[in-house]
Amino acid sequence: MRTKMVAGNWKMNMTLQEGVALATELKDKITNPSCQVVIGTPFIHLATISQLLKGTPIQLAAENCADKEKGAFTGEVSAAMVASTGAQYCILGHSERRAYYNETTDILREKVLLALANGLKPIFCIGEIKEEREANIQNEVVKTQLEESLFNLSEQEFRNITLAYEPVWAIGTGLTATPQQAQEMHAYIRSVIAKKYGQETADDTTILYGGSCNEKNAAELFANPDVDGGLIGGASLVADKFLAIIAAR
Ligand code: PGA
Numbered sequence: 082m083r084t085k086m087v088a089g090n091w092k093m094n095m096t097l098q099e100g101v102a103l104a105t106e107l108k109d110k111i112t113n114p115s116c117q118v119v120i121g122t123p124f125i126h127l128a129t130i131s132q133l134l135k136g137t138p139i140q141l142a143a144e145n146c147a148d149k150e151k152g153a154f155t156g157e158v159s160a161a162m163v164a165s166t167g168a169q170y171c172i173l174g175h176s177e178r179r180a181y182y183n184e185t186t187d188i189l190r191e192k193v194l195l196a197l198a199n200g201l202k203p204i205f206c207i208g209e210i211k212e213e214r215e216a217n218i219q220n221e222v223v224k225t226q227l228e229e230s231l232f233n234l235s236e237q238e239f240r241n242i243t244l245a246y247e248p249v250w251a252i253g254t255g256l257t258a259t260p261q262q263a264q265e266m267h268a269y270i271r272s273v274i275a276k277k278y279g280q281e282t283a284d285d286t287t288i289l290y291g292g293s294c295n296e297k298n299a300a301e302l303f304a305n306p307d308v309d310g311g312l313i314g315g316a317s318l319v320a321d322k323f324l325a326i327i328a329a330r
Contacts, residue, residue, distance in 0.1 A: 084287045085116035086243065086310040087327045088204060089317025090144060090172060093123060100126040101133065106320045108137050116310055116330040119204070120317070121172045124158045131167030142170035142204060145178060148191040160192075160199040171201040172312075174230060176208060176249045186229035193230060197238055204243045204312065205231060206291065207270075211250035219248070219266065224273050236278045243287045245312040246270060251292025253314060260301050260308075263290045267307035296325035303330050 095103065100122055111118055121142035122130055131141050143166075147157035163171055173192050178184045184192075189205075196203045207226040209219040223246070231242060246266050248258050258266070267288045275283035290302050291312035302308055310330050316322040 083285050083309055084243075085330055086119060086287055086289060087114075087116055087323075087330050088119035088121060088142060088170070088172075088243075088245075088289060088310070088312050089323055090121040090175070090291070090312055090314050091123065091126075091318060092144065092177070092314060094318055095123070095126065097125055097129065101129060103318070103320060104130045104133055104139075107323065108134060108139060110320065110324055111137070111139055111327065114138055114327055116327065118327055119170055121170070121204070124163070127163065127166035127168050135167075140170060141166075141168040142172050143168050143201075144172045144175070146171050146173070146192055146196055146201070148188045148195070150195060160195040160201055163196075164199040164201055169202060170204055170243070171196045172204045172206065172245075174206045174226070176206060176210075176247060176252060180249075186226060189230040190233060193234070193242075197234075197241055202241045202243065204245055204289070206245045206247050206312070208247040208249050208252075208292070214248065214250060220269050223266065223270060227270070227273060232277055236282055239274075239278055240282060240285065243289065244270060245289040245291045247291035247312060249292075253293065255293050257293040257295075257298050257302070258290065260305055263302055263308050264305035267305065267309075271307055294326065296322045296329070299326040299329035 119140045143163040146160040209222040271283045287309045289312045294311040295316040
């Protein structure tokens with residue numbers, strides 16, 4: 082049985098104090114969740130929140146890591162540094178990183194390798210932009226993203242990957258993919274994985290949906306057989322909304 086998961090992505094929100102307050106509230110209220118709960122925070126929160134989450138069922142993710150191992154890369158944060166905080170996951174390939182920071186599929190391939198080499202489990206985001214959906218080429222787009230950044234991995238390595246299908250037109254826009262659109266794409270992604278790594282690995286791969294997933298639509302999205310949970314942006318910043326989404330999983 083694959084892992085069901087609800088993961089938060091705080092993006093560039095929350096001062097250290099605000100983040101600690103939110104993580105403390107989540108820790109106090111999430112005692113026996115029905116799925117794996119992960120919170121993805123800015124780098125500066127990781128060391129503190131990791132201590133706070135010790136002994137709880139909540140796991141911690143960075144939102145990025147460098148594509149270089151170490152050295153003279155001012156301002157960058159390596160996968161080894163992320164791992165040293167106690168974080169277990171690393172969100173990679175988010176569409177905002179691809180679009181605003183020019184992260185190519187080649188760069189992302191390096192990041193995935195470094196994350197894995199340092200014992201981090203990537204939550205790898207894929208998804209098409211609006212024009213690609215309108216041209217009905219979303220399947221090809223997502224397949225290429227998988228092939229170019231992940232399909233160099235061995236089957237064993239790939240089994241550490243969690244995928245997040247995030248149609249870019251749905252992120253932060255209030256436009257959610259319909260449950261049917263999500264299910265169709267998730268089933269397609271699983272079929273692509275099955276072709277490359279076999280049915281068992283495909284069946285074991287957790288595929289999250291992200292893009293304006295909230296406390297109102299989560300249950301309907303999660304009811305689909307290939308939608309294993311959600312990667313939650315805006316709604317993960319408000320404890321009660323995030324808790325309601327977890328309860329829907
Ligand atoms: P959103 O963001 O839930 O605010 O749309 C999701 C994401 O970007 O991971």
